[in-house]
């Protein structure tokens with residue numbers, strides 16, 4: 429099926445000029461074309477320009493009139509925990525009224541409450557909950573999403589979560605990348621060393637054998653998983669063909685970034701607490717720095733120094749980190765707005781941070797994340813002639829049509 433999006437007021441291409449990601453001053457370049465059209469065929473972008481070539485004019489195609497609208501690459505949410513059961517709304521209310529972490533845990537809250545509810549849920553129930561969240565995410569312009577395990581904390585439950593993610597990926601028209609995050613927390617029913625052994629010698633081999641995940645992730649933090657644990661888990665993951673990504677520097681700087689670089693990680697995520705040596709280590713490392721303004725907003729913790737990282741030529745991506753404990757929102761446009769006002773990024777930097785740089789955080793920037801001939805036709809048509817409106821007119825969703833592989837999905 430061929431499709432022409434005709435005469436858009438603006439097409440924001442986020443073109444790469446052959447780069448894998450955009451860093452430094454290039455993070456402000458978005459390659460905007462005025463009064464132009466995009467032609468797609470077989471799910472791929474075939475042509476972008478002002479006047480449709482004669483050879484294409486003869487073809488049978490669906491036409492969408494985009495006069496007065498702007499077209500952007502589909503957004504990529506490169507870090508979420510969208511598969512989970514249970515609600516932590518009451519715990520949220522307690523925290524806002526001043527309850528401590530210990531009081532909340534005593535009342536049955538915290539990550540362990542999500543683990544309990546997720547363990548108890550069937551695959552069907554988990555998929556149904558996740559599906560609602562994915563549809564909501566797509567409505568904000570997301571066409572590719574990453575989702576992690578990490579609320580099972582036992583081999584059977586971690587595999588169950590990954591199976592749900594894989595089934596959703598097969599059944600839905602968007603791309604969903606699975607990440608194994610067994611090292612998210614420690615379960616209550618095992619010692620730390622028993623659980624580490626289970627991750628290394630039971631979970632990782634089984635996940636690899638059944639091809640249930642692309643990435644492997646660890647929560648590298650004081651009182652969670654040490655740098656030593658992180659390296660062990662990553663080395664075992666790499667042995668089994670998984671690509672490392674790392675939750676690090678959220679509350680403390682303990683050497684996670686250096687460990688991630690040493691293990692060839694594709695991204696380091698969080699980065700709220702950064703020493704000058706951490707920023708220095710990331711320069712020229714080729715690793716994507718993924719930041720979550722919504723987590724800092726929701727938990728009232730420091731914001732990642734995105735401005736400083738961009739000025740240091742580190743490629744920055746933005747994701748929602750959608751999860752029940754620290755960022756209960758799948759609205760990527762909200763994270764984009766926060767990045768403007770709270771991370772002091774500019775509009776163009778923010779757009780590249782949820783398109784091409786987010787694609788690079790998943791290793792797929794050769795295939796999506798920008799509108800260029802040959803790439804997947806993942807696009808969003810917004811009901812405004814000016815892309816600045818996406819962030820200027822905040823708090824409302826102007827996404828009108830969402831396309832994945834050249835097909836209207838929303």
Ligand SMILES: [Zn+2]
Pocket residue numbers: 507508509675749751
């Ligand atoms: Zn996370």
